[in-house]
Amino acid sequence: MERQSGKGGGNSVKTIVFASNKGGTGKTTISCALARSFAKIAPTAILDTDVTGPNVMTVLDVPYKHAEFDLDKFYPQKVTEQLEAFSPAMFIPDGVGVTWTGDERGEMIRELLERVEWSKDIEYMIIDSPPSTSDELLTVLLQSNPTGVVIVTHGSQTAIDDAQRLISVLENEMFNIPIIGCVRNMTDVFGMKPLDGIDLLGDVLTSDTLDVDHIRDLIIERLNHDR
Numbered sequence: 001m002e003r004q005s006g007k008g009g010g011n012s013v014k015t016i017v018f019a020s021n022k023g024g025t026g027k028t029t030i031s032c033a034l035a036r037s038f039a040k041i042a043p044t045a046i047l048d049t050d051v052t053g054p055n056v057m058t059v060l061d062v063p064y065k066h067a068e069f070d071l072d073k074f075y076p077q078k079v080t081e082q083l084e085a086f087s088p089a090m091f092i093p094d095g096v097g098v099t100w101t102g103d104e105r106g107e108m109i110r111e112l113l114e115r116v117e118w119s120k121d122i123e124y125m126i127i128d129s130p131p132s133t134s135d136e137l138l139t140v141l142l143q144s145n146p147t148g149v150v151i152v153t154h155g156s157q158t159a160i161d162d163a164q165r166l167i168s169v170l171e172n173e174m175f176n177i178p179i180i181g182c183v184r185n186m187t188d189v190f191g192m193k194p195l196d197g198i199d200l201l202g203d204v205l206t207s208d209t210l211d212v213d214h215i216r217d218l219i220i221e222r223l224n225h226d227r
């Protein structure tokens, strides 16, 4: 299979970052479910950029081998026929936390974004991001050149406040990154509070089987509309 490093698929690839600022809102849960959903219709990649809490492979529930390396290449794990994944968990031993400095974590994120050898035909690149709006997220936003960001929040006041702070960062002229919309997760637990000025992509209950195909279709509709 033909491969290329970095974003895969060249300029046509749609890169969607899932972010929240607050931890525990469901970024990894929702981004993995959406990656599987996108992979039903097009070749898709999911990249885990949360180097201190790299949970993507666990949530995807695939046995992952330890990553293969060349001098300058990382090889993704095939999840399904049309889905590839890469996570720093593939080379960090299980149960071990990294003690890298901010600079080192930033360098790791840059390498993840540049060195993974995705299939050439990738159409959607899903990026699961770390919490906070500190330099790790900023590195993800600046280096991945995203098509847009999906905000994953729940309805607790603290999550809403943190999401609102994230929105002000995305709208900052330094970034100016399109916000595709918001997924309100766990609405049966945390309520339905809306985010100011951001369209809803969908509400997810804890009892849902995370059938997120309608959220996927809304994202595609908005990406096509904004083109």
Ligand SMILES: Nc1ncnc2c1ncn2[C@@H]1O[C@H](COP(=O)(O)OP(=O)(O)O)[C@@H](O)[C@H]1O
Pocket: 020, 022, 023, 024, 025, 026, 027, 028, 029, 030, 055, 185, 186, 204, 205, 206, 207
């Ligand atoms: N819709 C949901 N229903 C039930 N549990 C959920 C749901 N979304 C997230 N969770 C649980 O909440 C916790 C945090 O989710 P996670 O995706 O790891 O959040 P984040 O990546 O934002 O830190 C996990 O234990 C996850 O299984």
Ligand SMILES: [Mg+2]
Pocket: 027, 028, 029, 050, 053, 055, 129
């Ligand atoms: Mg996570």
